[in-house]
Amino acid sequence: xxxxxxxxxxxxxxLTLPEGDREISGVYIGDLLSWVMGKARSDNAxxxxxxxxxxxxxxSLTDVACVILAEGVTLEEEVKxxxxxxxxxxITSAYSAYDTAxxxxxxx
Amino acid sequence: MSEQVVFTFDVDGDDxxxxxxxxxxxxxxxxxxxxDPDIIRRVSIAMYEGEINMVIHARGGVATVSVSExxxxxxxxxxxxxxxxxxxxxxxxxxxxxxxxxxxxxxxGMGLPNMKRYTDYMxxxxxxxxxxxxxxxxNLE
Ligand SMILES: Nc1ncnc2c1ncn2[C@@H]1O[C@H](COP(=O)(O)OP(=O)(O)O)[C@@H](O)[C@H]1O
Ligand SMILES: [Mg+2]
Numbered sequence: 001x002x003x004x005x006x007x008x009x010x011x012x013x014x015l016t017l018p019e020g021d022r023e024i025s026g027v028y029i030g031d032l033l034s035w036v037m038g039k040a041r042s043d044n045a046x047x048x049x050x051x052x053x054x055x056x057x058x059x060s061l062t063d064v065a066c067v068i069l070a071e072g073v074t075l076e077e078e079v080k081x082x083x084x085x086x087x088x089x090x091i092t093s094a095y096s097a098y099d100t101a102x103x104x105x106x107x108x
Numbered sequence: 109m110s111e112q113v114v115f116t117f118d119v120d121g122d123d124x125x126x127x128x129x130x131x132x133x134x135x136x137x138x139x140x141x142x143x144d145p146d147i148i149r150r151v152s153i154a155m156y157e158g159e160i161n162m163v164i165h166a167r168g169g170v171a172t173v174s175v176s177e178x179x180x181x182x183x184x185x186x187x188x189x190x191x192x193x194x195x196x197x198x199x200x201x202x203x204x205x206x207x208x209x210x211x212x213x214x215x216x217g218m219g220l221p222n223m224k225r226y227t228d229y230m231x232x233x234x235x236x237x238x239x240x241x242x243x244x245x246x247n248l249e
Contacts, residue, residue, distance in 0.1 A: 034218035037153045038225065042145075050213045054160075057128035058213075061135065061153050063145075086132075 001107050003066045003089045006045070009103060011094035012068075015075050016083040022065040027104055029097050033058045040064055045104060047097045049073050059088045066090065070097040113141065113175040119159050119184075121168025124212070130171045131156035141175060143248075150226040151180050151246050157219040158184040158242055164209050165189070166240060179228070179245040187239040194232050198224065 004020035006012055014020070028040035029047045033054060040046055042063040048055065051073050059067050066089035069075070074092050075083065083090050093100045115137055117130035135152040139145075155171065162169040166188020174181050191197045198220050205215030224230050229245040 032216040033213040034216045
């Protein structure tokens, strides 16, 4: 499933989608950034509620396919622009981290 | 021996939001040099953790990255408070980070362990009241 495909699922809305054709492979869930850097793999979808500027740096360094902000969390305008510039896909999900992961698991 | 490529960055100790600038730039530069993506990933994550530590714990510092034929070397040098017990600091979960840093997602005490895990060599030299110098290497062959 690509990030574009994910955005077609109800409850998932793109905040930035500069590389929508990236393929998602596996999921990592976490809000502690060093844990994410230690454990997330390239091409994972990373589910979190952290939406600050450091989230973008971690997404870029770990090379995840996209960041999914659970619980309807969104991005401040400034962070959103930075995500666009850095080429990072950020999706907001209306669901909890758990339900978001379940939906991803079914869709893959 | 062929030429060495060296990048140097000032890491600003006041600006938490721009922390990561140096690591992102290194990532870009290494990509231009045609370095293997997995090696770039390890180098840039290790460097980012070190950069964040310099901002949170040491009021900034200087990062130097050099690329030779055998390895990529990252040297992070600060004149912060130093680390009194390095063995304790290296333990997973140990952190003296303040609460405001935790709300940003840092301060899990996994930074130094990540730096060790992603590099082939890591050395910490630190003196309380003087500063800390961390040297890391990722082998290229
Ligand atoms: N450059 C530094 N200067 C002074 N102390 C440091 C430095 N880097 C790390 N430390 C100390 O080591 C501890 C562990 O670091 P780390 O594993 O990165 O965890 P965290 O940054 O989440 O606290 C820090 O909480 C701090 O006390
Ligand atoms: Mg740290």
